[in-house]
Amino acid sequence: MGTLLLAAMVLLVPHRIEQVMAAKRDPQVPQQSSVSQAALPPQEGSAAQQISSSQNIALQEETVPEPEDVQSCWELILVNDLNPLPEDFVVALVPAGGGEQVDYRIQQPLEQMMAGAQAQGIELMVCSGYRNVAYQQTLYERKAAAYQSQGLALEEAQEEAKRWVARPGCSEHHTGLAVDIVTPAYQVLDSGFAGTSAAQWMAEHCAEYGFILRYPQGKEEVTGVCWEPWHFRYVGTEAAGQMSRDGLCLEEFLQK
Numbered sequence: 133m134g135t136l137l138l139a140a141m142v143l144l145v146p147h148r149i150e151q152v153m154a155a156k157r158d159p160q161v162p163q164q165s166s167v168s169q170a171a172l173p174p175q176e177g178s179a180a181q182q183i184s185s186s187q188n189i190a191l192q193e194e195t196v197p198e199p200e201d202v203q204s205c206w207e208l209i210l211v212n213d214l215n216p217l218p219e220d221f222v223v224a225l226v227p228a229g230g231g232e233q234v235d236y237r238i239q240q241p242l243e244q245m246m247a248g249a250q251a252q253g254i255e256l257m258v259c260s261g262y263r264n265v266a267y268q269q270t271l272y273e274r275k276a277a278a279y280q281s282q283g284l285a286l287e288e289a290q291e292e293a294k295r296w297v298a299r300p301g302c303s304e305h306h307t308g309l310a311v312d313i314v315t316p317a318y319q320v321l322d323s324g325f326a327g328t329s330a331a332q333w334m335a336e337h338c339a340e341y342g343f344i345l346r347y348p349q350g351k352e353e354v355t356g357v358c359w360e361p362w363h364f365r366y367v368g369t370e371a372a373g374q375m376s377r378d379g380l381c382l383e384e385f386l387q388k
């Protein structure tokens with residue numbers, strides 16, 4: 133019976149099991165970590181439902197066979213307007229400072245990057261990490277409403293808004309692999325941040341720690357997102373190095 137149930141679980145929720153197993157195998161996984169289940173964009177008017185139905189489940193220590201090579205490319209997940217977060221996506225979160233949280237697997241590279249910057253007199257601050265879908269919905273609706281108040285029709289306002297704030301379910305922040313980074317002297321998320329020594333340090337060094345500037349200047353047509361000199365995404369050192377050398381954004385890198 134137990135075996136049958138197990139087999140059924142493996143068939144029904146392979147992706148989730150992979151996530152959990154990957155977490156289980158990694159000795160760095162925190163004991164008190166929780167797994168948050170993010171969800172696809174809720175239907176109109178169901179934001180409240182979405183909040184109540186989102187789950188926090190403990191990492192399971194159940195007997196699931198250990199698949200080979202699972203999650204080998206977890207760090208290359210593509211989430212954008214055309215590629216919403218998978219419905220069964222789960223993330224194990226840990227604190228990232230400033231009340232923010234990130235996927236536990238990027239905690240160490242993130243800390244090392246911040247320490248590396250600090251050693252050279254640059255202070256980096258994470259001002260936004262993991263976001264759930266409900267919160268993204270709030271941000272997106274706020275942005276669209278701002279454009280509407282400037283006279284745009286609803287549809288136009290939403291089109292414009294999504295160039296700045298991803299639609300709920302389509303934000304990289306849902307993955308726990310993206311961070312918005314600023315510096316104490318400049319905490320505004322605008323193009324002026326690019327002129328800071330912190331942004332310049334990041335441009336030069338983030339790939340060494342496995343991070344990329346996710347929405348570069350000049351790639352707006354490919355990413356569908358405006359230039360965001362503060363938004364960094366973990367992709368691993370190998371991919372980050374290659375993307376940096378070849379001048380590719382994530383969409384281009386994954387198409388190669």
Ligand SMILES: [Zn+2]
Nearest residue numbers: 310311312363
């Ligand atoms: Zn961001």
